[in-house]
Structures are given as C-alpha cells and as structure tokens.
Amino acid sequence: MALFNKSKSYQALQTHYSEVESLHMRDLFAQDPERFNKFSAKACDIELDYSKNRITEQTMVKLFDLAREAQVEAKRDGMFAGDRINTSEDRAVLHTALRNLSGEPVMVEGQDVMPEVKATLAKIKSFVNEIHDGTRKGYTGKAFTDVLAIGIGGSFLGPKVMTEALKPYRQAGIKVHFVANVDGAHIHDVLATLPAESTLVVMSSKSFGTQETLKNTETAREWFLQSGGKFDDIAKHFVCVSSNIAKATEFGIAEDNIFPMWDWVGGRYSLWSAIGLPIALSLGFDNFEELLSGAYEMDVHFKTAPLEENLPAILGLLGVWYINFFGAQSHVLLPYDHYLRAFPAYVQQLDMESNGKSATPSGEYLDYETGPVIWGGEGTNGQHAFHQLIHQGKVLIPADFMLPLHSQHEVSNHHAMLASNCFGQTQALMQGKTEDEVRAELLAKGVSEEAIAKEIPQRVFEGNKPSNTLLFSKLTPKTLGNLIALYEHKVFVQGIVWGINSFDQWGVELGKVLGNDVLAKLEDSSIALDGDSSTNALIEKFRNR
Numbered sequence: 001m002a003l004f005n006k007s008k009s010y011q012a013l014q015t016h017y018s019e020v021e022s023l024h025m026r027d028l029f030a031q032d033p034e035r036f037n038k039f040s041a042k043a044c045d046i047e048l049d050y051s052k053n054r055i056t057e058q059t060m061v062k063l064f065d066l067a068r069e070a071q072v073e074a075k076r077d078g079m080f081a082g083d084r085i086n087t088s089e090d091r092a093v094l095h096t097a098l099r100n101l102s103g104e105p106v107m108v109e110g111q112d113v114m115p116e117v118k119a120t121l122a123k124i125k126s127f128v129n130e131i132h133d134g135t136r137k138g139y140t141g142k143a144f145t146d147v148l149a150i151g152i153g154g155s156f157l158g159p160k161v162m163t164e165a166l167k168p169y170r171q172a173g174i175k176v177h178f179v180a181n182v183d184g185a186h187i188h189d190v191l192a193t194l195p196a197e198s199t200l201v202v203m204s205s206k207s208f209g210t211q212e213t214l215k216n217t218e219t220a221r222e223w224f225l226q227s228g229g230k231f232d233d234i235a236k237h238f239v240c241v242s243s244n245i246a247k248a249t250e251f252g253i254a255e256d257n258i259f260p261m262w263d264w265v266g267g268r269y270s271l272w273s274a275i276g277l278p279i280a281l282s283l284g285f286d287n288f289e290e291l292l293s294g295a296y297e298m299d300v301h302f303k304t305a306p307l308e309e310n311l312p313a314i315l316g317l318l319g320v321w322y323i324n325f326f327g328a329q330s331h332v333l334l335p336y337d338h339y340l341r342a343f344p345a346y347v348q349q350l351d352m353e354s355n356g357k358s359a360t361p362s363g364e365y366l367d368y369e370t371g372p373v374i375w376g377g378e379g380t381n382g383q384h385a386f387h388q389l390i391h392q393g394k395v396l397i398p399a400d401f402m403l404p405l406h407s408q409h410e411v412s413n414h415h416a417m418l419a420s421n422c423f424g425q426t427q428a429l430m431q432g433k434t435e436d437e438v439r440a441e442l443l444a445k446g447v448s449e450e451a452i453a454k455e456i457p458q459r460v461f462e463g464n465k466p467s468n469t470l471l472f473s474k475l476t477p478k479t480l481g482n483l484i485a486l487y488e489h490k491v492f493v494q495g496i497v498w499g500i501n502s503f504d505q506w507g508v509e510l511g512k513v514l515g516n517d518v519l520a521k522l523e524d525s526s527i528a529l530d531g532d533s534s535t536n537a538l539i540e541k542f543r544n545r
C-alpha cells in the first residue's frame with residue numbers, strides 16, 4: 001500500500017487544501033445556516049459539534065476517501081478480530097475484548113479469550129466485594145480503609161484519572177491513594193498518611209519489570225514490616241496485577257493474590273483489565289462494569305457506524321487535516337469539568353505513546369508528520385493562563401472542548417457560567433475580532449487615529465481557529481467509558497491513516513537502558529565514567545553531593 005502522502009486521496013486533499021486554506025469560518029457560518037446540522041454527529045451519550053472546523057462538505061468527503069484508501073474499516077475489523085496488528089511485538093491488540101459484552105467469542109490463536117476475561121472479572125468482583133463488606137481483613141482483624149495503588153504509565157494513569165473523574169461515585173469507607181514516581185518524596189508523603197494494619201497494597205505492572213514500580217513496592221513492603229506487619233501477613237495486604245505471573249511469584253506475591261492480564265492488552269489500553277482493580281475498589285464493581293459497558297457501546301458504534309457518522313473516524317481525520325495540511329503540531333484538550341481535569345494527561349499517554357512514530361511496520365522512514373503534542377487542562381482555568389496563545393499566537397492549535405450538560409453539583413448558577421465560558425471560547429476562536437470592530441471600539445472610547453493604528457494589530461483576533469465541542473449529559477461511569485473509547489479509536493484511525501504501528505513503544509526503551517547504566521555509576525564510584533562530558537559531569541556532581 002502506498003505511503004499516506006503518496007496516496008491518491010492525499011494528493012486530492014492537497015489540491016483541495018490550497019482552495020480552502022484562505023476561507024474564514026466566519027464567512028462559512030454566515031453563508032450556511034445549516035452548518036451546525038451538517039457537521040455534528042451523535043453516538044452513545046456523546047454529541048460532537050465539529051462545525052467550527054476549517055472544512056467544507058468537500059473536505060469531509062475527501063477525508064473519508066483518505067480513510068477508505070487507507071483501509072481503516074478493514075483494519076478496524078482486523079483489530080476487533082484479534083489480528084496480530086502489533087507487528088513489532090507480534091501481538092494481537094484486544095483491549096476491546098475486555099469490555100466485549102456481546103456474548104461472542106474473541107479468538108487469539110484459535111482460542112477464545114473470553115472465558116479468561118470473564119473469570120478475571122469474577123475474581124475482581126468477589127475480591128472487591130470482600131474488601132468492601134469487610135470479609136477480607138488486615139492482619140489485626142480490621143477491615144481495610146485504604147488502598148495504596150502502585151504503578152506507572154498505563155498501570156497508573158487510567159486508574160488514577162478514572163477514579164478522580166468519577167469522584168462522586170466513590171464508595172464510602174475506602175480511600176485509594178496512588179504512587180507512581182520513583183521520587184521518594186511521593187511514596188514518603190503517601191505512606192505517612194496510611195495505617196498499615198488497614199491498608200491494602202495493589203501493585204500493578206504488566207511486565208513486572210518496571211523499575212519505579214518494583215522499587216515503590218519494595219519500599220511499601222519495608223514500611224509494612226516496620227509498621228507492625230509480619231512477613232506472613234504480607235499475603236493479606238499485598239496483591240498484584242501482572243501478565244508476568246512467574247516474576248510476580250518470584251517477587252513473593254502469593255499466586256492467589258495475582259490478578260492476570262495478557263500480552264494482547266497494551267499498557268495504555270489496560271484500564272479495562274485487572275489494571276482497573278483500584279477503580280473497582282474505589283467505585284465499587286458495578287460502577288467499574290458501567291465503565292466497561294460505556295466503552296463497549298463506543299466499540300459497537302466504531303465498528304458499525306459508516307465513517308461519515310463515526311465519531312472516532314471524524315475526530316481522527318480532522319486531526320490529520322490539521323497536522324498534515326495546516327502543519328499543526330499540537331492538539332489541546334479542554335474539559336470544562338473539574339472532575340475531568342486530568343483527562344488531558346490520560347490522552348497524552350494514549351495518543352503520544354501510540355502515534356509518536358516515524359517509520360512504517362515494514363521499515364520505511366516517514367517524510368510526514370504523525371502524532372501531535374497533546375496537552376491541555378480544565379476550563380475555565382486555562383482561559384486565564386494559556387488560551388492567549390491559542391487565540392493570538394503564531395501557531396495553529398486545534399482544540400477539543402468537553403462539557404457535561406448537567407453538573408454533578410448544581411451550585412447556584414455555576415454550571416451556566418461554566419457552559420457560557422466553554423461556548424464563548426469556541427465562538428471567539430472561530431469568529432475572532434476584525435480590524436473594523438477594534439477600530440469602532442477604540443473610536444467610541446475617544447482614542448486617536450494614531451494610537452488606533454498601533455493598537456489594531458495587537459487587539460485584532462484573527463479567528464478561524466478550529467475546535468470540536470463534545471457534549472454529554474453527565475459524567476457518569478458509562479459516559480466516561482464512551483469518552484475514553486472514543487479517543488482510543490480516534491488514535492487508532494490516525495495510526496492506520498499514517499501507516500504506523502500504534503501499539504508498540506520502542507522509544508521508551510533507550511532511556512530505561514541508559515538510566516540503569518547511570519544508576520550503576522551513581523552507586524558505585526569505582527565504575528569509570530565513559531560517557532559524554534555532560535553526562536559524566538552530571539554523574540560526578542551527584543557522586544560528590
């Protein structure tokens with residue numbers, strides 16, 4: 001198959017780009033009162049308004065052609081069917097099997113994985129229920145009050161961000177705390193607040209080989225033993241989630257305390273597996289199941305809706321439009337929902353680790369851009385901080401605004417104010433403020449012509465800044481499942497269009513290897529410093545601190 005930028009549909013889009021580049025959305029809205037209806041779509045609980053994009057109907061036709069030429073539909077079906085699309089690791093990619101509520105089997109190498117998936121869910125359910133009803137107790141006979149969840153990357157962000165997003169659904173009587181960073185300050189601060197006799201430690205590591213997680217677990221184990229726990233009590237207080245059962249048992253985790261996962265679940269796609277145990281512990285198993293069912297709903301939509309109505313396809317293709325034709329290098333996520341404030345951090349790993357690639361699986365280097373920098377933060381806070389650059393900076397930053405129509409807490413008219421800011425920002429980004437408008441405003445204030453001439457360039461908003469708005473009724477576990485799966489599949493669509501493997505992460509490896517080499521040098525000053533002068537000097541400084 002031709003590389004993305006050699007394909008026919010890419011060439012067609014390039015010609016089209018030169019025709020539409022100079023169009024202003026302000027005019028497109030003025031010319032067509034139907035614009036919102038033409039460029040909005042709904043799936044599950046999510047309504048997407050993509051009318052404030054620099055597109056015409058022809059743009060979308062051509063973008064869907066691009067997706068079809070890249071065989072997005074066939075490849076999507078291949079992913080759901082268990083094809084080994086993670087070629088560099090020779091693995092299937094089946095996070096969708098973890099929330100497959102269809103009752104249909106999912107085959108990997110001729111074996112249905114669903115019985116194992118269901119058995120693990122049943123194990124999570126009974127474990128969580130026993131913790132919540134106090135059947136499982138700590139070593140002094142007290143019911144568990146706290147959970148220390150240790151993990152990093154995909155074994156941290158999903159559980160952390162989801163439990164934060166669903167705070168109103170948390171179970172009373174149990175608090176989940178997360179530790180990821182190997183910086184001792186993190187675990188120090190968290191352990192200082194925990195009662196060892198009623199703390200359950202959940203260690204999550206798919207590989208059971210991640211330095212930070214192993215170290216933090218060792219530190220937690222020492223703390224447990226120093227706080228009154230005996231060696232034999234460890235089995236009551238420490239459980240782990242891993243696909244590496246051998247290493248976990250070698251580390252001393254009782255086999256019964258291991259919740260399995262599988263190599264066909266990528267780390268950044270793993271919150272649906274037993275990696276989600278801290279979510280179930282925090283919110284209760286029923287809410288965890290709701291999260292899974294929301295993702296399943298979005299899977300069904302992604303699998304069955306024509307591309308023209310397919311939310312992940314639309315979002316993915318709009319991203320491609322800006323990255324590869326307008327030269328956008330970043331994409332900002334703006335949840336207008338306090339509980340979703342960490343959502344950009346979650347999508348950052350999902351998107352940047354998946355699509356931060358520069359070669360095809362068959363070994364060709366790419367001469368076009370792939371995944372953007374993902375960043376963002378909660379509205380309205382960002383309006384008083386970084387929105388300035390989106391409005392008037394020299395770079396184009398497409399934005400996704402997100403807003404629940406109903407707040408979890410309807411306090412006074414806060415929610416209307418929040419919504420007004422969200423909608424107002426999308427409007428300002430789209431329409432901008434013209435020279436004439438600035439002039440009239442300044443004239444009315446009695447400003448001189450000479451001063452106006454200087455002021456205009458500073459006060460004009462070019463506008464024409466693209467944004468999507470995603471509305472949903474309320475941030476429930478199910479809706480959050482919709483939303484996460486939507487972004488997972490968006491990333492998938494883009495990966496297919498760019499012809500890359502979205503499911504490996506070799507770029508992470510080099511840093512790990514060099515990090516271990518440096519650690520040995522920091523801890524043993526007899527090891528010769530044979531690196532570059534900068535790294536040698538940094539090591540020297542640390543040795544001599």
Ligand SMILES: O=P(O)(O)OC[C@H]1O[C@H](O)[C@H](O)[C@@H](O)[C@@H]1O
Nearest residue numbers: 153154155205206207210267508
């Ligand atoms: O779950 P683990 O095997 O400990 O991996 C934790 C994380 O570390 C790695 O470095 C990867 O970049 C992530 O994709 C992964 O989620």
